[in-house]
Amino acid sequence: MSAFPSRTGLDLIQTRRSFLQRSVGGLGGVALAHLLAQHSRAVDLSDPYAARSSPAAPKAQRVIVIFCSGALSHVDTFDYKPELIRRHGQDLPGHANLVSFQGPNGKLTQPLWDFRPRGQCGKMTSDLLPHIGAMADDLCFFHALTNKSNTHGPAENVMNTGFTFDGFPSMGAWISYALGSENDNLPAFVAIEDPRGMPQSGPNNWANGFLPAAFQGTPFSSTKPVHYLQRPDAVSAQSDVATREAMRFLNEQHAERFSGDPALAARVASYELAARMQLSIPEASQIEDEPNHVKRLYGVDASHPHKAAFAKNCLLARRLIERGVRFVQLFNGAYASGGNLNWDGHSRLKEQYDEHGHILDQPTAGLLKDLKQRGLLESTLVVFATEFGRMPMFQAGTLGRDHNPHGFTCWLAGGGVKAPFSYGTTDAFGYAAEENPTSAHDFHATILHLLGIDHEELSIYHNGIERRLTDVHGYVIRDVLA
16 A cells, blocks of 8 residues: 555645645745835945935925924914904803813913014014014914824824834934935934933934934934044054054955845944044034124024023034035923923913023024025925924913914925915914814925925835835925925
């Protein structure tokens, strides 16, 4: 007898069927691998910092984001509501017993600073930020932004990464992934922390998430230099150069043995950039080299230490984009502090905002003026943002306003946007978006569009999902395009 069982016709059919099923699965796997390989070639990871052209003609080449941590009150700055002034001390219609993030709210409270017409366009902005207001002719306001979270950390994440949770790539990481750098000696993406400390969501605001590590932001500022950039005193300059040359030779030999490995090539490129930064970062950070009239424009000479430090940060931002840095993220306001170090004005809003406004106003306006005078504003998109707004009434028993994600104001300048222009409105009291409500995804899609990037095409395959900055949402707001 045969040692093998006999094959019936049914056995043969089942065998053929199993073979075909396995073949289809295998072919599908090959096809998937091919598609993923094609996608991975969309960005040449062997040279992650190389400049890459935009898929479409860009209006902007680079971005500066000024982010106000703690949630800047729109009704006290840029969103003028005469009805809020007229109805001061009354209940918010339809929301007499409104309970928000920290509890019950009181009566409607008019803006704590007077509003005046600014610029030739006559845009009404408040006396809290008169220098920024004076630039109204160059600003494109978004008055109906909304956020899906009313908590600082998750809402900060939404505005800077598109998602409430930690672990997603930041907008700067996506943009440097898509476009690379215009400078071989500086990072493509720099995050400049406020002199008073780190923002609520911390490094998540400039993280690479699941993008390759080469695309995370490099954090430093006028008060916080890049760590470990200086060579140790015990190592001579000659020895340092010799060591780098030896490392370069060994890396080249290693790369030849493992040619085609993008992770290895990217790691080598990262080390080489770090070596070049030993010379480029100190030069770019030399604020002292600027003429005195430029330093006065920003307020670098201010007696207030935090204002002077923030002014230096703004000037540093201009020096970086002037030298080819693609994306600069500039923070105003630090971690949770009861509103003492950021814009989270729950209890003493007038007293705290007088301080914060003084720090923010002149340096921000100085940056806009300086970019414009140098002809850089046309090719640089300036984004002024915050995580959400604040309520049009005080919290019950306090002198401050609670969180309001239902409608708030951000603005853009330069880089292909209409100016002066205002898009969207909140209701008569500034409580909720009413006309053209705008999500963070719409905001991000518009920013990417101005850089020549289709937000639906900029994606990466991660954990079985094709991920984007805009998730599965977002529309380009074409009304604001110049």
